[in-house]
Amino acid sequence: MAFSRPPRAPSSASSSRRSSARTSGASAAHGQRSTNGTSSPRASKSAWRRHGTALPSWTDLEHTNARRYAPKSGEAFLEQVPTWKFALVVILLAASFTGYVWHVNATQQLLADVQQAEAENQSLHIQYNYLQGERARQTGPSVIYERARALGLEETVAFGPSIPREALSDR
Incomplete structure (x- = not known):
């Protein structure tokens, strides 16, 4: 056909x-x-x-x-570009700039949040170390021996006699 x-x-x-x-x-x-x-x-x-x-x-x-004809060499560059293309480029540039500003602000906010979280983490570590020391003071051997004496318990050696160091070095 x-x-x-x-x-x-x-x-x-x-x-x-x-x-x-x-x-x-x-x-x-x-x-x-x-x-x-x-x-x-x-x-x-x-x-x-x-x-x-x-x-x-x-x-x-x-x-x-x-049909599009070849642009005349005497015309300015902006006269050769169609209005819709120029508007599209302006809109893309404005959107890119807006995106960049948004990205910078979001990064600064994220940095502030990270610094706040680091400060809170450090504060929690200090509090944890304080509470761990407090617990060690409450459950230490000296405190346990005192409480045992208060209850009427007596201290005895359950493991046998001590071995002097000189006896170990002879072998």
Whole structure:
């Protein structure tokens, strides 16, 4: 199934258009405007003709008013950029800056929270060491011996006689 138009009989108007398209150079062959301001016959949808292929190219299918032309070298850079692209870049820059400021504030808040947690941890360590010392004082051997004497218990040697050091060094 081919999508090409049947050849038309040449008329004087269409042949003059073709000859002007041939003389206008490579830009007219691609559907751009020639130097004299006229567009080539291949640029309009009604007059495209492909030789050798059955399908048109993308440039043949697009409307001539929708084509983008090469920017003029005399134009300023911002005049060449479409408004929507410029607005998109401005919005992206604003969003990036807002994200950066948010990130810095979140990092500072996190640092303050970490420093507060470190101070609380140090305070808890000091309290733990104090309570551990208090417990050691309450359950130390001297306290246990005093309480045992208060209950009427007597201290006895349950393990046998002590062995002097001299006896161990002779062996």
